[in-house]
Amino acid sequence: MRQPSLTSTASFQALENHALEAEDWEMRKLFAADPQRFERFSCEAAGLFLDYSKNRLDGRTLELLAALARERGVERQRDAMFAGERINNTENRAVLHTALRAPRGSTLVLDGQDVDAEVHAVLDRIRSFTDAVRGGEWLGHTGKPITDVVNIGIGGSDLGPKMVVLALRHYAHPRLALHFVSNVDGHDMDATLSQVDPETTLFIVASKTFTTAETMMNAQTARRWFLERVPAESADAALAKHFVAVSTNVEAIKSFGIDPANMFPFWDWVGGRYSVWSAIGLPVALAVGFGYFSDFLAGAHEMDQHFRNAPIEENMPMILALVGFWNREFLDAHSVTIAPYHQDLNRFPAYLQQLDMESNGKSVTRDGDPVDTPTCPAIWGEPGTNGQHAYFQLLHQGTDLTPIDFIAALRPAHEMEQHHSALLANCFAQSEAFMKGKTIDEVRTDLQAQGLPPEEVERLAPHKTFPGNRPSNTILMERLTPPTLGALIALYEHKTFVQGVLWNLNSFDQWGVELGKVLAKKIEAELAGEPQPDLHDSSTNGLIARARAAF
Numbered sequence: 001m002r003q004p005s006l007t008s009t010a011s012f013q014a015l016e017n018h019a020l021e022a023e024d025w026e027m028r029k030l031f032a033a034d035p036q037r038f039e040r041f042s043c044e045a046a047g048l049f050l051d052y053s054k055n056r057l058d059g060r061t062l063e064l065l066a067a068l069a070r071e072r073g074v075e076r077q078r079d080a081m082f083a084g085e086r087i088n089n090t091e092n093r094a095v096l097h098t099a100l101r102a103p104r105g106s107t108l109v110l111d112g113q114d115v116d117a118e119v120h121a122v123l124d125r126i127r128s129f130t131d132a133v134r135g136g137e138w139l140g141h142t143g144k145p146i147t148d149v150v151n152i153g154i155g156g157s158d159l160g161p162k163m164v165v166l167a168l169r170h171y172a173h174p175r176l177a178l179h180f181v182s183n184v185d186g187h188d189m190d191a192t193l194s195q196v197d198p199e200t201t202l203f204i205v206a207s208k209t210f211t212t213a214e215t216m217m218n219a220q221t222a223r224r225w226f227l228e229r230v231p232a233e234s235a236d237a238a239l240a241k242h243f244v245a246v247s248t249n250v251e252a253i254k255s256f257g258i259d260p261a262n263m264f265p266f267w268d269w270v271g272g273r274y275s276v277w278s279a280i281g282l283p284v285a286l287a288v289g290f291g292y293f294s295d296f297l298a299g300a301h302e303m304d305q306h307f308r309n310a311p312i313e314e315n316m317p318m319i320l321a322l323v324g325f326w327n328r329e330f331l332d333a334h335s336v337t338i339a340p341y342h343q344d345l346n347r348f349p350a351y352l353q354q355l356d357m358e359s360n361g362k363s364v365t366r367d368g369d370p371v372d373t374p375t376c377p378a379i380w381g382e383p384g385t386n387g388q389h390a391y392f393q394l395l396h397q398g399t400d401l402t403p404i405d406f407i408a409a410l411r412p413a414h415e416m417e418q419h420h421s422a423l424l425a426n427c428f429a430q431s432e433a434f435m436k437g438k439t440i441d442e443v444r445t446d447l448q449a450q451g452l453p454p455e456e457v458e459r460l461a462p463h464k465t466f467p468g469n470r471p472s473n474t475i476l477m478e479r480l481t482p483p484t485l486g487a488l489i490a491l492y493e494h495k496t497f498v499q500g501v502l503w504n505l506n507s508f509d510q511w512g513v514e515l516g517k518v519l520a521k522k523i524e525a526e527l528a529g530e531p532q533p534d535l536h537d538s539s540t541n542g543l544i545a546r547a548r549a550a551f
């Protein structure tokens with residue numbers, strides 16, 4: 001059924017009216033007026049705690065947002081996703097990444113396929129393979145145990161496993177070093193190959209389609225590099241010990257020369273950016289072992305259960321989505337900063353960029369109509385406290401309002417307690433500063449107390465004033481563990497889903513990446529071929545000409 005446009009819905013219009021009333025709200029005053037604000041605007045689920053009290057909203061705002069979610073059918077669409085309906089309507093696919101982390105025994109049949117049985121059969125294979133590699137029973141072609149694993153993939157076939165392996169480094173196997181090559185830029189492959197030994201390196205070629213240009217070129221290069229170092233007569237046997245594939249495309253992996261016995265499959269109902277739970281997570285299972293990989297899946301499943309069952313008003317992913325929606329639509333927030341106050345989450349912002357922006361960076365609804373409000377904000381960030389010494393200036397005093405998600409673990413994985421309290425102090429201080437700001441009168445009082453002459457006080461005061469009233473969420477966990485990380489990722493997946501439903505987008509296709517791919521193929525041929533007539537605009541022709549002259 002065609003959805004009405006967002007702005008024509010009664011609940012969106014009610015929110016518009018409410019936003020007019022809320023225009024002058026100051027969070028300082030909201031906190032002063034309600035000593036229970038923190039308790040009222042925070043929730044817990046799956047080992048995570050979300051404080052969303054430092055947003056410009058009140059109970060009525062949430063009621064109206066929840067009403068909008070209901071009017072847009074968020075619960076119905078959530079249930080349709082879990083049930084395996086083909087909600088990816090432009091690719092006619094189900095969206096079942098949640099089935100990848102469901103415990104054995106769940107019943108879901110999709111087109112005659114027993115999803116649970118297939119998922120767990122692959123998980124069993126992942127377990128035996130990773131046990132063998134980690135245990136030193138899987139040997140390289142000269143009889144040595146594997147010491148290095150190189151994952152070759154890009155986008156969802158890189159960002160997820162790379163982020164998780166870094167985040168869980170405390171759980172990692174001491175013998176295995178994990179490397180990730182994604183960029184078609186040869187410097188990426190070169191930097192990795194220069195560190196590894198062909199006798200002890202396992203290559204994982206990870207690509208859902210097994211057609212992605214960057215991955216195919218990188219995989220061919222790795223294969224050539226490897227074969228140049230192996231006696232020709234044992235090439236096939238050696239390849240079988242050193243190359244495995246993760247894909248949905250068995251024919252393509254065969255023609256690449258990988259034995260299907262070395263292929264870990266997944267399915268078209270797993271989107272690339274939602275695939276870390278599938279065999280795309282093989283590097284994670286190799287690094288931390290199958291037990292912790294299962295815990296990671298279990299943490300995500302716990303968040304799934306919460307998302308499925310909790311009422312909207314207590315549902316963490318729904319709340320995160322609704323608050324983000326409020327900030328985007330009514331506070332004109334063009335971007336969101338992700339600030340993990342945990343160095344091991346340093347690739348988390350990059351991971352969320354694909355998750356959120358590839359899912360909801362769209363301007364046409366699922367029905368093909370132009371959207372009538374702004375959609376996905378830009379997502380960016382760096383670990384705190386590094387960001388504080390770089391771009392937080394703009395967040396505090398710039399002209400745009402940029403909401404921030406602070407993410408922290410209460411306990412560290414190290415024993416340097418002093419560092420950890422300094423880290424948390426910074427995290428909490430920043431959210432306080434964004435909320436409170438510092439008024440010009442407060443600045444004047446400070447400067448006067450420092451004994452500055454009145455004209456100097458007046459000259460400096462505007463520069464030292466902080467507008468404040470800038471929204472943030474804080475997500476806390478006890479420790480960064482496999483289950484809490486699983487829950488954290490699932491939280492953001494579902495947040496993205498809910499926002500997609502509010503905007504009536506198909507969050508599971510990514511047509512926007514195609515045009516550049518097609519043009520790059522043409523230009524690659526032009527760069528390699530004979531001089532050709534100018535085929536493009538003058539800028540593109542000029543750039544190609546300069547590159548050709550340099551070759």
Ligand SMILES: O=P(O)(O)OC[C@H]1O[C@](O)(CO)[C@@H](O)[C@@H]1O
Binds near residue numbers: 154
């Ligand atoms: O796993 P594949 O098929 O190589 O795709 C890699 C990535 O490329 C994209 O299709 C975008 O080009 C992503 O959605 C995907 O995660």
